Each structure stands twice: as C-alpha cells, then as structure tokens.
Amino acid sequence: xxxxxxxxxxxxxxxxxxxxxxxxxxxxxxxxxxxxxxxxxxxxxxxxxxxxxxxxxxxxxxxxxxxxxxxxxxxxxxxxxxxxxxxxxxxxxxxxxxxxxxxxxxxxxxxxxxxxxxxxxxxxxxxxxxxxxxxxxxxxxxxxxxxxxxxxxxxxxxxxxxxxxxxxxxxxxxxxxxxxxxxxxxxxxxxxxxxxxxxxxxxxxxxxxxxxxxxxxxxxxxxxxxxxxxxxxxxxxxxxxxxxxxxxxxxxxxxxxxxxxxxxxxxxxxxxxxxxxxxxxxxxxxxxxxxxxxxxxxxxxxxxxxxxx
Amino acid sequence: xxxxxxxxxxxxxxxxxxxxxxxxxxxxxxxxxxxxxxxxxxxxxxxxxxxxxxxxxxxxxxxxxxxxxxxxxxxxxxxxxxxxxxxxxxxxxxxxxxxxxxxxxxxxxxxxxxxxxxxxxxxxxxxxxxxxxxxxxxxxxxxxxxxxxxxxxxxxxxxxxxxxxxxxxxxxxxxxxxxxxxxxxxxxxxxxxxxxxxxxxxxxxxxxxxxxxxxxxxxxxxxxxxxxxxxxxxxxxxxxxxxxxxxxxxxxxxxxxxxxxxxxxxxxxxxxxxxxxxxxxxxxxxxxxxxxxxxxxxxxxxxxxxxxxxxxxxxxxxxxxxxxxxxxxxx
Numbered sequence: 001x002x003x004x005x006x007x008x009x010x011x012x013x014x015x016x017x018x019x020x021x022x023x024x025x026x027x028x029x030x031x032x033x034x035x036x037x038x039x040x041x042x043x044x045x046x047x048x049x050x051x052x053x054x055x056x057x058x059x060x061x062x063x064x065x066x067x068x069x070x071x072x073x074x075x076x077x078x079x080x081x082x083x084x085x086x087x088x089x090x091x092x093x094x095x096x097x098x099x100x101x102x103x104x105x106x107x108x109x110x111x112x113x114x115x116x117x118x119x120x121x122x123x124x125x126x127x128x129x130x131x132x133x134x135x136x137x138x139x140x141x142x143x144x145x146x147x148x149x150x151x152x153x154x155x156x157x158x159x160x161x162x163x164x165x166x167x168x169x170x171x172x173x174x175x176x177x178x179x180x181x182x183x184x185x186x187x188x189x190x191x192x193x194x195x196x197x198x199x200x201x202x203x204x205x206x207x208x209x210x211x212x213x214x215x216x217x218x219x220x221x222x223x224x225x226x227x228x229x230x231x232x233x234x235x236x237x238x239x240x241x242x243x244x245x246x247x248x249x250x251x252x253x254x255x256x257x258x259x260x261x262x263x264x265x266x267x268x269x270x271x272x273x274x275x276x277x278x279x280x281x282x283x284x285x286x287x288x289x290x291x292x293x294x295x296x297x298x299x300x301x302x303x304x305x306x307x308x309x
Numbered sequence: 310x311x312x313x314x315x316x317x318x319x320x321x322x323x324x325x326x327x328x329x330x331x332x333x334x335x336x337x338x339x340x341x342x343x344x345x346x347x348x349x350x351x352x353x354x355x356x357x358x359x360x361x362x363x364x365x366x367x368x369x370x371x372x373x374x375x376x377x378x379x380x381x382x383x384x385x386x387x388x389x390x391x392x393x394x395x396x397x398x399x400x401x402x403x404x405x406x407x408x409x410x411x412x413x414x415x416x417x418x419x420x421x422x423x424x425x426x427x428x429x430x431x432x433x434x435x436x437x438x439x440x441x442x443x444x445x446x447x448x449x450x451x452x453x454x455x456x457x458x459x460x461x462x463x464x465x466x467x468x469x470x471x472x473x474x475x476x477x478x479x480x481x482x483x484x485x486x487x488x489x490x491x492x493x494x495x496x497x498x499x500x501x502x503x504x505x506x507x508x509x510x511x512x513x514x515x516x517x518x519x520x521x522x523x524x525x526x527x528x529x530x531x532x533x534x535x536x537x538x539x540x541x542x543x544x545x546x547x548x549x550x551x552x553x554x555x556x557x558x559x560x561x562x563x564x565x566x567x568x569x570x571x572x573x574x575x576x577x578x579x580x581x582x583x584x585x586x587x588x589x590x591x592x593x594x595x596x597x598x599x600x601x602x603x604x605x606x607x608x609x610x611x612x613x614x615x616x617x618x619x620x621x622x623x624x625x626x627x628x629x630x631x632x633x634x635x636x637x638x639x640x
Contacts, residue, residue: 041440045447048433052451052508058476059466070469074476123361131347132354142361145369147560147622149568151591152615155379155598155608156372162386179364186361211353240460242571243591247599258461258571265465265575277469280462287457295449302452302512303519 056288063278070273085278093263094252098282105239105256105283108173112238113231115177116185120230121223123180124189125215129201145183150243158247172248173241177234185230192226193219229301232294236287257283373615379608386604397609408610410585411593414499418589419566422503427558430510434517435547448518451511458509464575468492471501492576495584502587505572513558520554521547552633560625567618570595590614 057076064081065073073079092098126132127139161172180186200218209217220227242258249255252263261283264276291298355362380397382390401408433451437444457463471477473490481488491497524547532542548555573587574595581588581596588596590610598607 038440041436042443045436049447049450052454052511055463055466055470055508056453058470059462062469072474074474074479119360119364122357122359126354126357126361130350130354130357132351135354138358138362138365141365141370145365147564147618148369149564149614149618151568151570151594152376152611153369153372154594155604155611156375157368158599159375159386159604160372176364176368178360179368180361181364181368211350211357215357236456240457240571242459242461242574243595246574246595261461261465262575265461265468266578273469276465280465284457284460284462287460288453291453291456295452296445298456299449299452299515302515 059277059281059284063274063281065274067272067274070277085274086282088272088275089278089282093260093279096252096255096260098260098279100253101255101257101260104254105258108170108241108245108256109235109238111170111174112177113235115174116180116182116234117227117230119178119180120182120185120189121220121227122215123186124193125219127186128190128193129198129214129219130211142183142186145181146187154243154247161248167248168250168254169248170254173238173244177238182234182237185234188230189223189226192223196222228297232290232298233301236290239287376608376611379605380612381609382605383603384605384608385602387602390605393605397606398613400606401609401613407585407588407593411581411588411590412613414586414588415567415590417499418502418506418569419563422506423559423562423566425503426507426510426513427555427562429507430513430558431517431551431555433510434514434521435543437514437518438521448515452515453511455509455512458505459569459571461571461575463505464572467501467505467572468576493583495586498576498583498586502569502573502576506566506569513562516558517551517554520551524550549634553635556625556629556633560622563621563625564618567591567614 061076061078062070063085064083065078066080066082066084069079090098092100123142127135127142157172157176158167161167166172176182196219200222201214204214204218239256240258241256245256245259246262249259252260255263261276261279264272264279379390381392381394383393383396384390437447454463469475471491473493475490478488478490488494488497491501528546528550529542532546537545568591569589570591573581573589573592577583577587577592579596579600581592591614594607594610594614597610598604
C-alpha cells in the first residue's frame with residue numbers, strides 16, 4: 001500500500017526536477033510513473049526481507065563469535081571470528097556426540113516419511129476412489145481429526161505406550177505415522193486423487209485389474225507430485241517435532257536434535273552462548289538446505305494445497 | 310452413477326417396496342452381479358483403510374474417550390484412577406488461578422496474534438501481487454520462517470535476540486528506547502511471543518497470494534471504470550472474492566495458535582514464566598500431566614482446550630454464511 005500513497009509525490013518531484021518540459025506525452029509520463037512504482041516496490045520488499053531474514057542472518061553470523069562477544073557485540077560482523085563453537089558442538093553434550101543426535105533425528109524423520117506416505121496414500125485411495133458403506137461417516141471423521149488439537153490425546157497415548165513398555169523407544173513417535181494419523185496428508189492426497197481422470201482406472205478394471213493393482217500401477221504414479229509434497233513436509237515436521245520426543249524419549253542417547261538443544265539451552269545458556277547458538281544453527285541446517293533445494297516445490301505445495309508450514 | 314442410486318434405494322426402502330420397484334424401474338435395482346461387485350468394493354475399501362482405521366480408533370477416538378473418563382478422576386500413573394466426578398473441572402474454574410491466567414494469555418495470544426498475522430500476510434501478499442517479475446524470490450524468502458518457526462532452534466534464537474543486551478535491546482537503546490530484555494519482563498514477553506508468530510506469516514501469505522491470482526482482472530477494470538478508488542476496489546472486489554481463503558486461513562491460524570508449545574517452553578526454560586506469562590494452555594497441560602504427574606487434572610485441561618477449539622470452529626462455521634462468498638456458480 002505504500003506504493004500508491006507515496007509514489008505520486010515522488011512522481012511530482014521527479015518531473016519538476018528532471019523533466020519540466022510540458023510537451024512530455026502522457027504515455028511517457030505513465031511509463032515513468034510505472035518505473036518509479038517498481039523501484040519503490042523493490043525497496044519496500046527488500047526492507048521487509050531484511051527484517052524477516054535478520055534473525056537467521058544473525059544466527060549464522062553469531063556461530064562465529066567467541067563467547068566473550070555475546071552481550072558485547074550485537075552487530076553482524078564478529079570482531080574476532082572463530083570456529084571454536086563448531087568444534088565444541090561436534091563434541092556433543094551429556095556424553096553423547098552431536099553425530100548421534102543427528103542420526104536419531106534422521107532416523108525418526110526418514111521413517112516418518114515412509115510411514116506417512118504409505119499409510120496416507122492407502123487411506124486416500126479408499127476415500128477418493130472407492131464406494132462403500134460408511135464412507136461418508138469415516139470421511140467426516142477424518143476431516144474432524146484435521147481440526148483436532150494433538151494435545152487432547154497426549155495423556156491417554158502416553159498411558160497406552162507406557163503400559164506397553166514402549167517409552168524411551170522410537171515406537172510411540174513412529175507408530176502414529178504408519179497409521180495415517182496426520183490427517184492433513186490424507187486430505188491432501190484425497191484432493192489430488194479426485195482431480196485425476198478416472199479413464200485409466202476404468203480401462204484397467206475392464207482389463208481385469210483389481211483395486212490394489214489400480215492403486216499401485218495407476219494412481220501412485222499419477223499422484224507422485226503430491227506424494228513428494230507429503231514426503232518433504234512430513235520430513236520437516238518430524239525433524240522439528242519437540243513435544244513428541246520430549247514426552248517419550250528419556251535417555252540422552254535416544255534424543256533427536258530438538259531435545260538435545262534443550263540441554264544446551266537449560267544447562268549452558270548462561271555460560272556458553274556460543275555453543276547453544278551454534279547447535280541451533282547446525283540443527284536447522286538440513287531444513288534450510290532442503291528449503292533452498294526444494295523451495296519452488298514447497299511454496300507451490302502450500303499455494304495449491306493450502307498446507308501450513 | 311447407477312450404483313449410487315441403487316444403494317440409496319436399497320438401504321432406504323423396505324424389501325416389499327424393492328420388489329415393486331423391480332417391476333416398475335428395473336434399471337434402478339441392483340442385479341446380483343452388481344451387488345457382488347459392491348460387496349467386493351466395500352471389502353477393498355476397508356482393506357485400504359486398515360492403517361487409518363487402526364490409527365483413528367486406536368490412537369485418536371478411544372484415547373479421547375479414555376481421556377474424557379480420566380478427566381473425572383484423580384490419577385497419577387502409578388495408582389489406579391479414582392472417580393471424583395466434576396471436581397477437576399470445578400477446581401479449574403473456581404480455585405486455580407494458574408489455569409485462569411493460562412487460559413487468559415492463551416486467548417490473548419490466539420485472538421490478537423492470529424488477526425495480526427493474517428493482516429501482515431494479506432498486506433504482503435497484495436504487495437507481491439502488484440508485479441510478477443521478481444516476486445518469486447520474495448515469496449520464497451518470506452516463506453522460510455514459517456517452515457522453521459515452531460522449532461527449538463528458532464526459539465533459542467529469539468531468546469538470544471530479545472534478551473538483555475541482545476540485538477533487539479541494544480538496537481532499541483540506540484534509538485533511545487530503553488526497555489531492557491524482553492525475556493524477563495511479564496509485560497513484554499507476550500508481545501514478543503506474538504511477534505514470533507507474526508514472523509511466520511509466510512505460509513498464510515503464500516495461500517493469500519494464490520487466492521489473489523484467481524481474482525479475475527476484468528472485475529478490477531470494471532470497478533475502475535465505475536470510478537472506484539483503490540480502497541473501494543479492495544473492499545468490494547478483493548475481500549469478497551478472497552473470503553473463502555480468509556476463512557480457511559483464519560480457521561487454521563486460530564487452531565494452530567492454540568497449540569503453540571515448543572517456543573513457549575524453550576523461551577521460558579520449561580517454567581511458563583516470567584510470572585506465568587508464557588504458561589500457555591499446552592505448557593500448563595504438559596507441566597500438570599508430566600512434570601507433576603496429575604494426569605486426571607491434565608486430562609480435564611485437555612478437554613477444556615478441545616471444547617474451546619470446537620466452539621471457536623463452530624462459531625466460525627456459523628458466521629461463514631454472512632461473510633464468506635463461494636463464487637462457484639458465477640465464475
């Protein structure tokens with residue numbers, strides 16, 4: 001909105017200074033006005049970008065600051081840059097090396113992707129393509145769970161997994177993924193399958209293909225873009241998840257990165273800012289790289305399917 | 310198509326009527342082969358749904374019912390639940406100032422933060438929609454925070470940035486404003502949490518932008534011909550045509566905001582402080598259930614949260630008719 005309000009003044013000034021010739025054609029004036037609007041547009045957006053990305057830039061730069069500079073130098077240039085923080089972070093915390101936390105995070109995220117994609121695709125095929133008694137009610141129930149706050153089930157789920165002796169294993173974190181409890185992905189795939197023409201299904205059925213054959217050889221290849229979107233988002237959500245691991249994982253060697261970060265935050269925040277900040281950055285790095293590689297995919301996924309980050 | 314029609318008739322009418330119908334409209338009534346195919350499809354449907362059904366009943370529906378039961382009991386995980394009726398709920402609303410504060414700050418966070426985030430998202434989306442060239446870069450840059458905003462890393466960064474002598478504090482000092490660190494101050498921590506949620510406007514913005522691209526250009530041109538200025542065009546064309554997207558973003562934004570946890574937990578070191586000002590309902594639930602082990606009481610908190618979210622969703626859906634325009638028929 002800054003454009004429309006400020007550009008006329010800029011335009012008037014510009015014409016008084018640069019081009020007082022009254023013979024200037026209206027068309028030229030309009031072109032000039034357009035140019036100025038574009039310049040202001042860029043300046044406005046670059047300003048917003050600077051504000052929005054500042055915390056991330058600050059984080060990156062701070063990983064090179066020695067501890068003594070925290071609280072002293074808040075600028076974006078370290079006075080005496082160092083890699084000490086990285087060396088310290090790689091050693092790990094609570095007797096567990098950083099590599100172990102990374103591995104745990106990776107295993108959790110990768111298996112979450114596998115579970116989510118398989119179980120959501122199966123459910124979505126049934127909801128989108130098959131006609132059966134109870135379909136309406138079950139579909140409504142699925143939509144209902146879209147809006148259900150996860151916190152409502154954490155207590156009974158914890159009691160369940162505790163009784164099964166599964167606390168401090170990855171099972172409570174992964175089992176829900178293999179049972180398609182993330183309704184967002186089911187819904188996204190249902191929407192995608194519904195857009196697909198039925199001609200190929202019908203043709204395959206006439207040739208004698210069963211439902212599983214249709215699902216496997218026709219639907220899955222058709223919905224590959226949506227499956228990739230699901231995979232990327234379920235990876236990132238699992239990677240960032242904090243509450244789940246906080247509830248279920250108790251021994252440090254099982255911790256994924258977010259819980260390990262908590263150790264830094266709790267134990268060393270007053271004394272070792274450098275390590276805390278650097279560990280945070282290292283934990284974000286895979287997501288940031290993911291983002292840079294897949295950005296168009298991610299942003300288009302949000303735009304077309306309404307997925308929230 | 311005939312299969313659906315068949316099903317409706319077969320399930321709704323008695324068998325005598327079915328016999329009559331078979332005589333009059335034979336094409337509507339199922340033949341044995343068709344019925345067999347329908348049965349096979351039902352079997353296939355449930356087979357494909359096995360994982361989802363297990364998850365829905367085993368990890369969602371039954372646990373919800375169990376937690377409703379627990380909310381009427383006194384229960385720590387070591388001894389069996391003891392039925393105490395409505396005591397937990399009565400205590401929550403009459404004798405628990407921590408809960409009242411928690412509910413209050415959560416509502417402020419949700420009801421103030423979400424609209425601000427939506428407005429920021431819509432404003433930036435309008436700005437980006439002005440021009441196509443170069444917009445993709447900014448779109449991606451603004452989107453990045455919403456991908457990582459809920460993570461522990463970002464919470465740690467915000468803690469560092471808003472701490473005493475952190476970048477924000479020293480930056481404001483340069484401008485002659487001396488607020489001190491925001492982290493330790495009850496009056497500033499909630500605005501900071503709201504800033505953190507507004508910072509994640511990107512995903513909402515991307516959805517708005519996709520909606521704006523769908524608004525037919527002719528409508529703006531027609532409005533301009535009729536002498537409508539920019540504001541009028543925004544009010545009379547953009548807002549109504551965008552209202553389904555606004556509704557979607559508002560609903561998901563409100564529900565998502567109720568569930569903020571990691572950032573509040575990390576920023577307050579798990580205490581919900583200073584002075585309980587980051588003790589959001591989820592943090593209070595976690596502390597009650599898992600730090601104090603009062604699972605019955607925590608289940609009651611969870612159910613209050615569920616009911617509040619359901620009420621808000623219900624109100625939104627009810628008001629939908631008066632302000633959300635689905636233009637499917639005239640587009």
